[in-house]
Amino acid sequence: EFKAASGGLPSNLWETASAFANTNGGWILLGVVEVKPDLVVQGLKNPESMKQDLWNSMRNPQKISIEVCGSEDIRIENLDGKSIIIVRVHAASSKQKPVFINGNPYKGTCIRRHEGDYRCSRQEVDRMIRDASAESMDSTILRGYGWEEIEKSTFEQYRQRYRQFNPASP
Numbered sequence: 001e002f003k004a005a006s007g008g009l010p011s012n013l014w015e016t017a018s019a020f021a022n023t024n025g026g027w028i029l030l031g032v033v034e035v036k037p038d039l040v041v042q043g044l045k046n047p048e049s050m051k052q053d054l055w056n057s058m059r060n061p062q063k064i065s066i067e068v069c070g071s072e073d074i075r076i077e078n079l080d081g082k083s084i085i086i087v088r089v090h091a092a093s094s095k096q097k098p099v100f101i102n103g104n105p106y107k108g109t110c111i112r113r114h115e116g117d118y119r120c121s122r123q124e125v126d127r128m129i130r131d132a133s134a135e136s137m138d139s140t141i142l143r144g145y146g147w148e149e150i151e152k153s154t155f156e157q158y159r160q161r162y163r164q165f166n167p168a169s170p
Contacts, residue, residue: 003031
């Protein structure tokens with residue numbers, strides 16, 4: 001993702017960081033803009049100060065719920081004689097999700113789809129919260145249910161497939 005950042009850290013930087021962390025991770029280049037089909041290096045006026053602002057905000061849970069970058073993931077580089085900041089955002093584990101901004105998971109959780117960052121629906125956030133649980137819903141024992149609640153034909157189909165893929169199993 002390319003962001004001009006000519007006036008400081010872009011406000012939509014945090015949506016992108018949340019979206020990358022909640023999907024597959026990604027790279028953000030500050031000081032570069034996309035003018036299709038090209039990229040234009042604009043550079044940054046005060047990259048050291050901006051890098052420090054980025055670290056300060058990254059450690060503020062009211063800005064973003066977890067640190068999505070490690071110590072080596074934010075660096076200043078020179079490109080075409082201009083300074084830019086390269087930010088690597090790691091994909092969060094299922095236990096860390098949802099990664100959200102502004103202190104509110106239901107209003108500040110984003111995901112990445114193609115080239116855009118999108119706010120998650122309540123159902124998507126709830127799914128991330130369920131997936132972060134220490135105990136999977138699939139492994140939860142349901143109390144008060146017995147063999148009479150199991151559909152026999154479905155259970156037999158499962159056992160047949162299991163035998164097919166695990167022939168050595170007793």
